[in-house]
Amino acid sequence: MLEIVNLRKTFFHGTPNEKKALQGVNLRLEEGDFVTVIGSNGSGKSTLMNCIAGVFPPDEGQIKINDVDVTKMSEFVRARYIGRVFQDPMKGTAGDMQVEENLAMASRRGQPLSLRWSADASRKETFTQLLKELDLGLENRLTTRIGTLSGGQRQAITLLMATLVKPQILLLDEHTAALDPKTAEKVLMLTKKRVEEGKLTTLMITHNMRDALRFGNRLIMMHEGRVVVDVEGEKKKNLTVQSLLQMFERASGSEFSDPEALLTTPAK
Numbered sequence: 001m002l003e004i005v006n007l008r009k010t011f012f013h014g015t016p017n018e019k020k021a022l023q024g025v026n027l028r029l030e031e032g033d034f035v036t037v038i039g040s041n042g043s044g045k046s047t048l049m050n051c052i053a054g055v056f057p058p059d060e061g062q063i064k065i066n067d068v069d070v071t072k073m074s075e076f077v078r079a080r081y082i083g084r085v086f087q088d089p090m091k092g093t094a095g096d097m098q099v100e101e102n103l104a105m106a107s108r109r110g111q112p113l114s115l116r117w118s119a120d121a122s123r124k125e126t127f128t129q130l131l132k133e134l135d136l137g138l139e140n141r142l143t144t145r146i147g148t149l150s151g152g153q154r155q156a157i158t159l160l161m162a163t164l165v166k167p168q169i170l171l172l173d174e175h176t177a178a179l180d181p182k183t184a185e186k187v188l189m190l191t192k193k194r195v196e197e198g199k200l201t202t203l204m205i206t207h208n209m210r211d212a213l214r215f216g217n218r219l220i221m222m223h224e225g226r227v228v229v230d231v232e233g234e235k236k237k238n239l240t241v242q243s244l245l246q247m248f249e250r251a252s253g254s255e256f257s258d259p260e261a262l263l264t265t266p267a268k
């Protein structure tokens with residue numbers, strides 16, 4: 001469960017470049033909620049994720065993960081609760097380490113640090129099985145250095161790593177945006193599988209409205225640092241791009257301005 005109360009964040013406070021990135025975000029995710037997040041450019045989506053992950057502190061407000069107040073907890077300590085996948089496939093894995101060393105490291109999340117990342121035979125078998133399910137030809141490449149893999153292969157492994165030990169919150173920040181459409185689809189289907197199997201509480205930012213509609217049980221739209229649309233269940237299932245845009249315009253009083261989303265989304 002994630003609970004966010006009146007979250008506010010301003011960058012360059014009191015200067016001509018002042019940016020009010022979050023202006024009072026209130027959001028509660030129940031256990032197992034899979035929420036897609038869309039919004040205009042600069043509406044605060046990444047800032048919200050960065051505040052949840054502890055990259056920087058909010059100016060005001062409170063963040064609780066499963067009733068633990070993490071608002072003032074460092075990013076490093078908070079990482080034991082959070083799985084995160086970024087847009088950049090280079091970010092989530094250690095490029096100089098082997099595939100199995102990366103997976104072994106991820107399987108120790110929340111445990112004391114150790115210099116030994118080696119995997120025993122039964123864990124090797126588990127890793128091979130997980131890699132096989134990715135269907136990206138990685139099952140026989142446990143000892144390959146991650147840095148030599150393609151972006152899509154790396155991103156799929158990052159997703160496995162983020163979910164190997166069940167995170168209390170999974171944060172996906174446009175994690176398929178840098179991939180070619182076919183690989184992006186594979187990683188999205190893997191995301192759906194991992195989230196549903198693990199009943200993971202998940203926030204997924206996307207610029208693709210179609211993806212925002214077809215994944216998850218709930219959808220939120222942000223505008224100028226606030227959540228302006230929040231739809232779930234049957235109501236979300238029945239949404240179309242057109243009805244979503246109308247909802248956004250009614251709630252925000254302005255037109256939806258994300259050229260990337262509008263370009264990549266068919267108008268039905």
Ligand SMILES: Nc1ncnc2c1ncn2[C@@H]1O[C@H](COP(=O)(O)OP(=O)(O)OP(=O)(O)O)[C@@H](O)[C@H]1O
Nearest residue numbers: 011019020021039040041042043044045046047048
């Ligand atoms: N580290 C930072 N330093 C200064 N300003 C920032 C920083 N991060 C975000 N901002 C500003 O805060 C506002 C919200 O940015 P944010 O990246 O959260 O929006 P977003 O909804 O993720 O946008 P996009 O869809 O374009 O990625 C923007 O005006 C942005 O320029």
